[in-house]
Amino acid sequence: MSRLIVVSNRVSAPKDPAAGSVGGLAMALSSALRKYDGLWFGWSGETVEKFVPEAKIEDRSGVTVALVDLEPQDVDEYYNGYANKTLWPLFHHRVDLTAYERSYGEGYERTNARFAEVLAPLIQPDDVIWIHDYHMIPLARDLRRRGVTNRIGFFLHTPWPARQLLVTLPHHRRLVESMFSYDLIGFHTREWLDLFRDYIASEPEVRGRLLPNDAVEAFGRVVQTGVFPIGIDVDGFLKARNSAFGRRTYDRMAASAAFRTMIVGVDRLDYSKGLEQRLLGYEQFLNDNPDMRGDVFLLQVTPISRDEVNTYQDIRSRLEGLAGRINGEFADMDWQPIRYLNRTYRRDQLAGIYRAAKVGLVTPLRDGMNLVAKEYVAAQDAEDPGVLVLSRFAGAAEQMGEALLVNPFSREELSDAIKRALTMPLAERKRKWECLMEVVRDTDVSIWRDDFVASLRATNRPADGSGNA
Numbered sequence: 001m002s003r004l005i006v007v008s009n010r011v012s013a014p015k016d017p018a019a020g021s022v023g024g025l026a027m028a029l030s031s032a033l034r035k036y037d038g039l040w041f042g043w044s045g046e047t048v049e050k051f052v053p054e055a056k057i058e059d060r061s062g063v064t065v066a067l068v069d070l071e072p073q074d075v076d077e078y079y080n081g082y083a084n085k086t087l088w089p090l091f092h093h094r095v096d097l098t099a100y101e102r103s104y105g106e107g108y109e110r111t112n113a114r115f116a117e118v119l120a121p122l123i124q125p126d127d128v129i130w131i132h133d134y135h136m137i138p139l140a141r142d143l144r145r146r147g148v149t150n151r152i153g154f155f156l157h158t159p160w161p162a163r164q165l166l167v168t169l170p171h172h173r174r175l176v177e178s179m180f181s182y183d184l185i186g187f188h189t190r191e192w193l194d195l196f197r198d199y200i201a202s203e204p205e206v207r208g209r210l211l212p213n214d215a216v217e218a219f220g221r222v223v224q225t226g227v228f229p230i231g232i233d234v235d236g237f238l239k240a241r242n243s244a245f246g247r248r249t250y251d252r253m254a255a256s257a258a259f260r261t262m263i264v265g266v267d268r269l270d271y272s273k274g275l276e277q278r279l280l281g282y283e284q285f286l287n288d289n290p291d292m293r294g295d296v297f298l299l300q301v302t303p304i305s306r307d308e309v310n311t312y313q314d315i316r317s318r319l320e321g322l323a324g325r326i327n328g329e330f331a332d333m334d335w336q337p338i339r340y341l342n343r344t345y346r347r348d349q350l351a352g353i354y355r356a357a358k359v360g361l362v363t364p365l366r367d368g369m370n371l372v373a374k375e376y377v378a379a380q381d382a383e384d385p386g387v388l389v390l391s392r393f394a395g396a397a398e399q400m401g402e403a404l405l406v407n408p409f410s411r412e413e414l415s416d417a418i419k420r421a422l423t424m425p426l427a428e429r430k431r432k433w434e435c436l437m438e439v440v441r442d443t444d445v446s447i448w449r450d451d452f453v454a455s456l457r458a459t460n461r462p463a464d465g466s467g468n469a
């Protein structure tokens with residue numbers, strides 16, 4: 001079997017898989033590489049004064065990783081700049097937060113060319129290459145320019161934006177044209193894929209063609225596209241949940257709740273996760289249901305993320321203000337409505353926390369998939385499961401229709417959904433949970449990984465093997 005080379009911006013194979021890492025992509029990829037022989041390539045997270053076009057090869061809990069150091073200017077322009085201040089907000093429908101700086105675009109192109117320079121010599125003739133996420137969209141084009149003819153696939157972990165928003169990006173056509181150097185492009189949902197196809201077919205500067213079986217043709221090339229919904233490592237997660245640590249955390253949470261009902265939210269601190277709207281919806285619930293105050297509390301676990309970017313510092317202080325205001329207004333001497341935490345927990349502890357919560361609030365304003373929704377379901381007890389409240393704008397809503405689907409922008413809808421979840425009869429909770437657990441199992445991360453890799457291997461390479469230079 002040929003090797004698999006996985007490429008992502010950060011290589012974050014956790015040293016201890018039970019501890020896990022924050023971020024869906026990291027968890028998914030480390031489990032992918034445990035199965036296939038291969039290599040995980042990406043930025044080391046370190047900077048050097050002068051870029052050296054050579055990778056450092058290391059072994060991390062059985063996964064071989066190849067790491068590249070970047071210059072501080074690359075990190076500013078490519079990572080903090082184009083990836084996190086331009087593409088991330090744009091792909092999450094936040095043109096109001098999108099930075100349209102020319103230097104960011106230039107840094108993005110330069111850094112991807114650097115990745116290609118280091119990666120190309122590591123590639124062997126039979127390797128299959130799988131590139132991840134919005135940081136590295138043009139990388140296949142840059143590898144083709146260096147003569148790489150191997151099969152290369154791309155998976156986008158975020159939503160694909162509506163055409164009307166994408167065209168606000170200078171050089172949007174160049175970005176999309178670079179995607180035609182891939183053999184396979186994958187999205188989490190039909191909705192994101194359809195938005196991509198709409199751009200190809202309708203954008204006057206492209207005028208591509210939609211072909212049968214989700215192939216698309218533009219810029220003189222045909223590319224296969226597909227829907228590959230990501231999931232969690234169900235068995236691994238259940239093991240963490242049932243471990244001594246997982247059980248101890250569950251007991252600790254159950255004792256600390258002391259006859260109160262716990263609602264849980266777990267999200268990286270990111271404006272896409274709808275955290276402000278969630279707190280406002282919870283406040284609305286407290287206002288709408290004075291008789292239920294004192295009986296419930298919200299545990300919101302929110303690890304800090306991308307703290308170098310101003311927008312993230314802003315939302316962090318707004319959330320602190322909001323949680324403080326709601327607690328100040330509603331708390332009693334022996335009850336606090338919100339426990340707002342900025343720390344991270346081990347994966348097994350997280351499983352114990354989810355299990356102790358009767359309601360899981362997963363209410364992003366826009367999200368590629370959202371793995372927390374699947375983890376919450378997996379952690380529940382079959383005999384007395386909690387209820388998942390899920391944003392209809394998370395990719396997960398396409399499969400998890402049995403959750404209580406909400407519009408996270410409406411605080412009244414959030415309030416109603418919280419009440420409905422808290423008062424749902426056991427039989428209905430069980431029925432919903434069984435359907436949702438089936439979805440969680442059917443979309444196990446191993447299925448996502450194996451489907452994508454098999455589909456990539458099955459693509460036809462052009463006869464001249466040239467790709468799209």
Ligand code: GDG
Nearest residue numbers: 020022023024025157344345346347367368369370371372
């Ligand atoms: C991107 C896309 C897509 C959170 N806090 C802790 C912790 N986490 C873990 C969760 C979960 C992961 O981080 C978050 O995954 P999500 O999928 O919810 O969100 P993103 O990080 O935005 O992921 C997303 C995903 O990629 C995969 O394609 O689903 O749409 O945005 O696994 O449990 N983990 C630990 N401690 C914490 O405190 N150990």
